[in-house]
Amino acid sequence: MKYQRHNAIRELVAQSLVSNQDELRRRLRRKGFEVTQATLSRDIHELRLSKGPSGYSLPHGSGNGSAPVVVDDGPPSLAEMIESFGLRVRQAMNQVVVGTVMGGAQPVAAALDHEGWPEVVGTVAGDDTVLVICPDIRRASEVESRLRTMLES
Template structure:
């Protein structure tokens, strides 16, 4: 059921401009899938769905040559500023950009990073120590541009 639902999500995102999770939920319901917002959020995380200027999209929609936008494109598109407080980084993003940025960071599995917590426009990045946080801050600032 999960694979079928995620396949339907992929198809809808590729063929239709979806601007809200509720809109996607209703389209899935018409196809026989009853889902909650929490289920959609988990599916979005697993599929690495991000919200761009034209609505929700899959990573492969960005560049036909590279089916994975990775952290570079995600930070370039959504990242605004990085601040450090000891072993913590606060990454400010565009509105609704925190979730895709946190997902991309989690996917990178960088050794300096222990984990992320995302709000709407802010990502808290927890690092093992302040030295790792400083290195990660520099890397992120370079990717933001």
């Protein structure tokens, strides 16, 4: 019976607005499926539905609503990156330019972004150059010297 119920749920969710599990329960009952909220919670989990501002919806694409993103825990330390790939660091106005070995810009920029420094507004990476944008000249100096320290360590 479970799979028929799953189909009914998919259908209801696709065609109409279902705001919560109790509403879903009542609607299913009208169709002859009589189960409790607990079961629906499990069904929804199995069907990988997601809940947004407009009620429940089917998983996106063929996979699912949101890609399997990596959990935020083990940062590849910026210092290591700079040490491995960095070649030079220079400041220009509110910008800092980091030269790296060929292909090193991307990972360095990513590590820098990951660091989340407030002095960094954003980074743009080419092949061997990372452009770091800072809010102003003072903070660019700040960033420059910090990066330079890593480079020279």
